Amino acid sequence: MTLQPTLASLADDLAAGRTTSRKLVEACLAAIADPKGEGERTFLHVDKDAALAAADAMDKLRAVNAAPSAFAGIPISIKDLFDIKGQVSRAGSRALEDSAPATADAPAVARLRAAGFVLIGRTNMVEFAYSGIGTNPHFGTPKSAWQRDVGHVPGGSSSGAAVSVVDGMAHAALGTDTGGSCRIPAAFNGIVGFKPTQARVPLDGAVPLSFTLDSIGPLARTVECCAVMDAVLANEAWVPLAPRPIKGMRLAVPTTIAMDDLEPIVADAFERALKKLADKGALIERIAVPEFLDIGPMSVKGGFTAAESYAWHRYLIARKGDVYDPRVSVRILRGETISAAEYIDLLPARRSLIARTEARIAPYDALVMPTAAITPPVIDDMKDDKVFAKANILSLRNCTLVNMIDGCAISLPIHRDGEAPVGLMLAGAGGSDRRIFELAAGIETAIRG
Known part of the structure; x- marks a missing residue:
């Protein structure tokens, strides 16, 4: 496996003069433009001139010791869901193409820009973020990093975000996560994805899917890279992680729902990772979490996501429903059947x-489970609606458990080189974000392969 730079190593190289922001941006632009790569399907807009201008500005600031942060000048990608001043936020859809350009950056984007990160472009995504598979019939589907000659789905909805990082078109990515949209693409591409406690990052300036479940998080190459991005997004000072020792970690595997119907390669990789942790002294207990059984009935008609997406889309879909992806519009329109009383009951x-x-998980440092029950399916197989629907459910299921409890979670790669990508998810209650990062940093290298 080729080692790619981390945000920390890039910051060191910039500080030492071994590279410049302009060189980093030029390399990312070259990767995007490579006709043999996935750039055309990964990016919906590449802001070449602005990125180069920002890079030059950061290099000049660094030369006079005025860089806004240690990470100033590092190029990152932005999911097409977010407002960037002067650009149209299409959310991966043709229905918003004629919208007015944004008059201001979304707070999440503004915070990244204030830290000096260079915005290299807007990444492709599932239309309106409504799927865990990653396909987009309007702008194409970027392929997962695994078996490009076959063509596997990248995971959704932050599909282009993950591919931009794994292919070196950006060094980190801004995504969103309503039911796994940062963690699933991370798992399907062998990188790291983080879903924070919702309140950590303002949702303003991002096209919503579910006001209740949406959260804003990063995709990157390592746990520390995600932690850096999360600190900036949460408007916190960056404090380097102190990895927790594996010995004595209290980890709970939820046997309710999360371990059902696992693809054999997922089950094997997960058990192999658990054994490595146990051999190093982690205390692993398999526990029932019967509360998870309540989530299915709450989602019978599409739950929060259907109700809240319909509320946002109802006028737009009435005018432009014919240009929506049918697989997205049918899910949004389920929200029309949810009464006010039913929504209030939720x-x-x-x-x-x-x-x-x-209360159930309080005795443990974290829950641990497979990020997704399956490995990335073949893109061509997704043409069958029944195959797509089953794969979508199995992709989203475990991640959705965490969104429903407003928890925080991180996905780490655990597959061997050459194997289908598999993610392991560490999750905790809302507000335990720092602990989850420290735990993940402690186990990151121990569980791979």
Whole structure:
């Protein structure tokens, strides 16, 4: 496996003068433009001139010791969901192409820009973020890093975000996560993806899917890279991680729902990772989490996502429903069948779910489970609606458990080189983000392969 630079190593190289922001941006632009690569399907807009101008500005600031952060000048990608001043936020859809350009950056984008990160372009995504598979019939589907000659899905909805990082077209990516949209693409491409506690990062300036479940998080190459991005996004000072020792970690494997119907290669990789942790002194317990059984009934008609997406889309879809991806519009329109009373009932039900689940998992440092129950399916197989629907459910299922309890979670790669990519997810209750990062940093190298 080719080792790619981390945000920390790039920051060191910039500080030491071994590279410049302009060189980094030029290399990313070359990767995007490579006709043999996935750049055309990964990016919906490449801001070449602005990125080069920003790179030159960061190099000049660094030369006079005025760089806004240690990471200033590093190129990153932005999911097409976010407002960037002067650009149209299409959310991967043809329905928003004639919208007015944004008049201001989304807060998440503004914070990254203020830290000196260079925005290299807008990445492709599932239309309106409504799928865990990663396909887009309007702009094409970037291929997962695994078996490019075959063509596997990249995971969704932050599909282009993951591919931009794994292919060296950006060194980190801004994504969103409503039911796994940072973690699934990370797992399907062998990188790291983080879903924070929702309140850490403002949702303003991002096209919503579910006001209740949406969160904003990073995709990057390492745990520390994600932690750096998360600190900037949360408007916190960056404090280097102190990895937790594996010995004595208290990890719980939820046997309710999360371990059902696993693809054999996923089950094998997961058990292999657990054994490595146990051999190094982690205390691993398999526990029932019966609270997870409440999530299915809460989602019978599409739950929060269908109701809240329909509320946002109802006028747009009435005018332009014919240009929506049918697989997206049919899911949005389910929200029309949810009554006000049914929606209101979901609110206390979720509060109860969160309280009971947090009590259940309180004795443990983290939950641990496969990120997705399957490895990335073949893109061509997704033409069959039934095959797509089953794969979509199995992709989203475990990640959605965490969103429903407003937890935080990180996906780490655990497959061997040459094998289909598999992710391991560490998850905790809302507000335990720093602990999850420290745990993940402690086990990151121990569980791979």
